[in-house]
Amino acid sequence: MSKHFKFKRGLDIRLKGAAEPVLKDAPVPATVALKPTDFFGLIPKLSVKADAEVKAGDALFFDKYHPEIRFTSPVSGTIKAINRGERRKILEVVVEPNGKNEFRPFPVSDPLTLSREEISRRLQESGLWPFIKQRPYGILAKPGIAPKHIFISGFDSAPLAPDYEFIFKNDQAALQTGINALTKLTDGAVFLGLSNKQSNGIFSSLKNVTVNTFEGPHPAGNVGVHIHHLSPIFKGDIIWTVSPQAVVYMGRLFKEGKLNLSKVIALTGSEVKKPQYYKTIVGAELTALLSNTTKKETHERYISGNVLTGTKIDPDDYLGFFDQMVTVIPEGDEYELLGWALPGKDKFSSSKTFLSSLFPKKEYVLTANMHGGERAFVLTGQYEQFLPMDLLPVYLLKAVLTNDIDRMEQLGIYEVVEEDLALCEYADTSKIKVQEILREGLNIMMKEVG
């Protein structure tokens, strides 16, 4: 039974620089890297040494506590470097492609005919398993557990987010095969959340999924919001979430018999000359792509991901494992005279305290400036406006700050991860680091409850 959910709470931040529906091949990256830091809580163990030759699909490292979870090379080539940080923590495993496109072969088969164990094994061996995230906590899915349900969000509502209908337009068959594989991994259902504008797209004709539609501003496309309304997570529940991109990869694995991690990303933001789509690969080095596509007029900030949840990167860094977009905005590290007192025609705000609120259609250039100092919780009712869930985010955060495990549990910490509260952090008058506090809470819960 398909349901329609309509939300009023949330906010679409009207940023300049959305991608035009034009697709180009990105320049071939000089190197490709996997970053263990992309996976929350992972302790990696290396499977390769520097200068070793690898094929696409060969393991680079694995999870110390679950050795069957392997992280595999997206390309064939040579291990160029293993970059380490403090206390020899592995930051990047860098592969230099040899251009031969050699890959480790996997059997081609219809996942509907395979057993749950066989599908899990192939996902783990090929390195696709890490694409599955587990709620609560938003961590790597633990093997050997069947989740209650699996959730996929068929659209991204974040600022400047890519149009999934556009980037997956040639992947419908792979999507279907991937979904078929996922149906075998759960005793429950595979839920697909779509926006109300996707009634005639690639996603709407997929089978073996329970489709629900969601209407409203961001975070309507967040899978956490879908879960909250369809199968709220309580103590002991386990739900998996998978991105459409990961479903496509799974589909390709079973259809093509190889690991094919090519993807289409959106290059967006006010500092990009021509915001559009590029075809590239997981973990691609972005130097070549970013070298002449940005304006270079001001000090620029590069973000792998969107402006709310993405990771700050240098222009010679790598595309994040899960990221479907790169955003470039001005850094904004400048003083502004009496900035808090000006009328603010060009200052987009979720509050109605600036003149900009009289222009409901205008798009804005927003910088990474904090626009004020951090304060205690003062205003009330602000966070709730941006969270279409029946939760009390301020009370939840206060429970985290006081380290109160029972309270966190009662107030629904299992239902959220950072991205769900990112808008609260954006809009907060007191500039409180909401996502950081929430992750601290999730850490406490993981440690104490498991």
Added chain:
Amino acid sequence: MKALRNFFEKTKPYVEKGGKYHWLHSTHDAFFTFLFVPKSTSKSGTHIHDFIDMKRTMSIVVLSLVPALLFGMYNIGYQHFGALGQLDTAGFGDLFLFGFLKVLPIIIVSYVVGLGIEFAFAQFRGHEINEGFLVTGMLIPMVMPVTTPLWMIAVATAFSVVFCKEVFGGTGMNVWNPALVARAFLFFAYPAQMSGDAVWISASGIEKLADGFTGATPMAKAVMGDTSFDLWNAFIGLIPGSIGETSKLAILIGAFILIITGIGSWRIMFSMVIGGLFMGVLLNLFAGDNAYMSLPFWHHLFIGGFLFGAVFMATDPVSAAQASKGKWIYGFLAGFLAILIRVINPAYPEGTMMAILLMNTFAPLVDYGVVQGNIKRRLKRANVKA
């Protein structure tokens, strides 16, 4: 302006940790960030942040207080010259200037004392200076009778900032509304200067009141059984009363600013008015021959500090209830109690202050109920689905 910025940037090393003037760092920071929005950019979490900050928020609240304050100044002149019987000869400028000169010292004392203590505490704790007092410092003069001696304003401000705010941890942590605590402090410590018929009008230099002129507020008269007052004058604000509370029109303008900008909670304002009216109706029903109780219920909005309290005092986000549902309950009860205390208890000529302070005390309880309700409701969903 560049020179100014250079000055602040150059002096910064001196006030940073280890610098010679480290004890001035909060002060330096306060003035620097007041003049220039800092250049700090996002280090973690979201990359973009809303333009709104505490300075913007608090300045909107101060802006919303301005109409009531300006009118209050005018009204002080109006009452003074009225008492002299010289309204015909004194012009608008005379009236306003008279009031302005009476009110300005009170505002200055309130800000100097309050901000002085705030700066000292911020310095001591190593915090940035909070903007909350910008509003409190304006509210304190507005709820005082114009004849309050300046030293009392200073003592009350100091008391409220130290004992109502800083001992709890500063802005955001206080239980009661600091401006109301300052008023309550004076009300109980120096009742003679805070109530009665003589305090509302600046009568310096007046030896004999003009014929038929009385300094009694409509509310004081109502307690005595005289419920006749000019509704229009009460709406416009040409009645005796605390500095900022008299003009309902100016307060409504302030309410409008707070509501369209979303800074003040319309839920609290609205529910408090409903609560007050509801109590008014109840009193009307059981009035018998009690003149005050039979005062038409909606007249209560026009006298005393009820509307001022509902718009500017009860809505203080820190001391009010925080959850949306809690705000409805909190506001309704505050209004309900305000009118109850006002009419039934002759010891307190105005119930708004006591009612709001009382509800400040109970706001956490109201919120507790709302939070428990949320928890139970969500648990139910779990059980149904399972």
